[in-house]
Amino acid sequence: MKRPCSSSGYYFCLMNMFLLLLPVRSQLTTDFYKSSCPNLSKIVRREVQKALMNEIRMAASLLRLHFHDCFVNGCDGSILLDGGDDGEKSAAPNLNSARGYEVVDTIKSSVESACSGVVSCADILAIAARDSVFLSGGPFWKVPLGRRDGTVSNGTLATEVLPAPFDPLNTIISKFTNMGLNLTDVVSLSGAHTIGRARCTLFSNRLFNFSGTGAPDSTLETGMLSDLQSLCPQNGDGNVTTVLDRNSSDLFDIHYFKNLLSGKGLLSSDQILFSSDEANSTTKPLVQSYSNDSGQFFGDFANSMIKMGNINIKTGTDGEIRKNCRVINSQ
Ligand code: HEM
Ligand SMILES: *[C@@H]1O[C@H](CO)[C@@H](O)[C@H](O)[C@H]1NC(C)=O
Ligand SMILES: *[C@@H]1O[C@H](CO)[C@@H](O)[C@H](O)[C@H]1NC(C)=O
Numbered sequence: 001m002k003r004p005c006s007s008s009g010y011y012f013c014l015m016n017m018f019l020l021l022l023p024v025r026s027q028l029t030t031d032f033y034k035s036s037c038p039n040l041s042k043i044v045r046r047e048v049q050k051a052l053m054n055e056i057r058m059a060a061s062l063l064r065l066h067f068h069d070c071f072v073n074g075c076d077g078s079i080l081l082d083g084g085d086d087g088e089k090s091a092a093p094n095l096n097s098a099r100g101y102e103v104v105d106t107i108k109s110s111v112e113s114a115c116s117g118v119v120s121c122a123d124i125l126a127i128a129a130r131d132s133v134f135l136s137g138g139p140f141w142k143v144p145l146g147r148r149d150g151t152v153s154n155g156t157l158a159t160e161v162l163p164a165p166f167d168p169l170n171t172i173i174s175k176f177t178n179m180g181l182n183l184t185d186v187v188s189l190s191g192a193h194t195i196g197r198a199r200c201t202l203f204s205n206r207l208f209n210f211s212g213t214g215a216p217d218s219t220l221e222t223g224m225l226s227d228l229q230s231l232c233p234q235n236g237d238g239n240v241t242t243v244l245d246r247n248s249s250d251l252f253d254i255h256y257f258k259n260l261l262s263g264k265g266l267l268s269s270d271q272i273l274f275s276s277d278e279a280n281s282t283t284k285p286l287v288q289s290y291s292n293d294s295g296q297f298f299g300d301f302a303n304s305m306i307k308m309g310n311i312n313i314k315t316g317t318d319g320e321i322r323k324n325c326r327v328i329n330s331q
C-alpha cells in the first residue's frame with residue numbers, strides 16, 4: 001500500500017497530495033457560478049458555520065445528505081423533495097434518520113436572495129458537505145459545480161441502492177462499484193463516520209445474539225461492548241443515539257480508522273472493513289494505511305468526494321434549477 005506522507009520526506013509528500021487532489025474528468029466546473037453568483041461560496045460557508053454553531057452534529061448530517069442524494073438517481077437534490085409515499089425521505093435508510101433539511105432550506109433562501117433561480121439544490125448540498133468536512137477539521141477541496149436538480153424522488157430505489165449497516169462486505173463493495181466507485185472510495189468515504197451519530201437500532205444486533213450465534217459480535221471490543229449493552233438494552237428505545245467515533249466525535253480525523261484496528265467500530269459495516277475475512281484482500285490494507293496517515297486519508301477522501309459528486313449528474317438542459325428545494329418548479 002502506498003504511504004505518500006510516511007517516511008518519504010516533506011516535498012515528496014506535498015507532491016503526492018497534489019496528485020491525489022487532481023479533479024476527475026467531468027462536465028462540472030469549479031467556477032460555474034463565477035459570474036451568475038459570485039458570492040455563492042461565501043454565502044454557503046456562512047450559513048453552514050451558523051448551523052454548526054447551533055449544533056455541531058449538523059456537519060455530519062449535511063455530509064450524509066449529499067451521499068444519500070448522490071447514490072439515488074445521481075446528485076440531483078432528489079432527497080430534498082417532500083411528499084409521496086415512495087419519496088426518498090420516507091425510505092428506510094432516511095426515515096427518522098436523515099436530517100438537516102431545514103438547514104438546506106435556510107442556505108437555499110440566502111442563496112436565492114443573492115442570485116435568484118440560478119443555483120441548484122444539488123450544488124448547494126455538494127458545497128455544504130465540503131464545508132461541513134472542512135469546518136470539522138478535515139480536508140478542503142474545490143467543488144465541481146453545474147449540477148441541475150431532478151424532478152423524481154424514488155424511495156424504492158433508495159432502499160435498494162444505499163448500503164445498509166447489516167450488509168456483508170461484498171454487498172457494500174458492489175453497491176459502490178455500481179456507482180462507479182472503487183475500493184479506495186469505499187474505505188475513504190466510510191471515513192465520513194469519523195463524525196456524527198447512529199441509533200441503537202442500527203447496531204444493537206451486534207450486542208447480544210449476533211447472527212443467531214447466541215453471543216455478541218466477537219469483533220467488538222469488550223469495554224465498548226458493555227457500554228453499548230447498557231446504552232441499548234434489548235427491547236429498549238432503538239432511537240437512542242451514540243457517536244460513530246468515540247475518540248473524537250465532532251472532529252474529522254483518522255480516529256475512525258484507529259478505532260477499527262482496536263475493535264471499536266460502531267456499525268457492523270464499519271468493523272468488517274478491517275475484521276472480516278473478505279477484508280484481508282480488499283479493504284483492510286487501506287484501513288491500516290489511513291489509520292497512520294492522515295495526509296493519505298484526507299487526499300483520498302477529497303478525491304472520492306469529487307468522484308461521488310459526479311455520479312449520474314444532470315447538466316445542460318436536463319432537470320431544472322429548483323426555486324424551493326422541497327418541491328419541483330411546476331408544482
Ligand atoms: C459504507 C457504507 C455505509 C453504511 C452502511 C452507512 C450506514 C450509516 C448508518 C446506519 C448511519 C446511522 C444512521 C442513523 O442512526 O439513523 C450512518 C450515519 C452517517 N453516515 Fe453513513 N454509511 C455508509 C457510508 C457513508 C458515506 C459514504 C458517507 C459520506 C461520505 C456517510 C456519512 C455518514 C455520516 C456523516 C453519518 C452521521 C450522520 C448524523 O450524525 O446525522 N456514510 N451511516
Ligand atoms: C506509522 O508510520 C510511521 C512512519 O510514518 C511508522 O514509524 C510507524 O511505525 C507507523 N505506525 C503504525 C502503527 O503502523
Ligand atoms: C458580494 O458580497 C459583498 C459583501 O460581502 C457585496 O458587497 C457584493 O455586492 C456582493 N456581490 C454580489 C454580486 O452580490
Ligand SMILES: *[C@@H]1O[C@H](CO)[C@@H](O)[C@H](O)[C@H]1NC(C)=O
Pocket residue numbers: 152154155156157160
Ligand atoms: C423507482 O425505482 C424502482 C427500483 O429501481 C423502479 O422499479 C421504479 O420504476 C422507479 N420508479 C420511478 C417513478 O422512477
Ligand SMILES: *[C@@H]1O[C@H](CO)[C@@H](O)[C@H](O)[C@H]1NC(C)=O
Pocket residue numbers: 024182183184185307
Ligand atoms: C480508485 O480510483 C482512483 C481514481 O479515481 C485511483 O486513483 C485508485 O487507485 C483506485 N483504487 C483502486 C483500489 O483501484
Ligand SMILES: *[C@@H]1O[C@H](CO)[C@@H](O)[C@H](O)[C@H]1NC(C)=O
Pocket residue numbers: 209211212213214215
Ligand atoms: C439467538 O438467535 C437464534 C436465532 O435467531 C435463536 O435460535 C437462539 O435461541 C438465540 N440465542 C439466545 C441465547 O438468545
Ligand SMILES: *[C@@H]1O[C@H](CO)[C@@H](O)[C@H](O)[C@H]1NC(C)=O
Pocket residue numbers: 096201237238239
Ligand atoms: C423512533 O422514532 C420514530 C419517530 O418518533 C418512531 O416512529 C419509531 O417507531 C421509533 N423507532 C424505534 C426503533 O423506536
Ligand SMILES: *[C@@H]1O[C@H](CO)[C@@H](O)[C@H](O)[C@H]1NC(C)=O
Pocket residue numbers: 246247248
Ligand atoms: C483519543 O486518542 C488519543 C490518542 O490517539 C488519546 O490521547 C485520547 O485520550 C483519545 N481520546 C478519547 C476521548 O478517547
Ligand SMILES: *[C@@H]1O[C@H](CO)[C@@H](O)[C@H](O)[C@H]1NC(C)=O
Pocket residue numbers: 276277278280
Ligand atoms: C485474515 O487475516 C486474519 C488476521 O491476519 C487471519 O486470522 C484470517 O485467517 C485471514 N482470513 C483470510 C480469509 O485470509
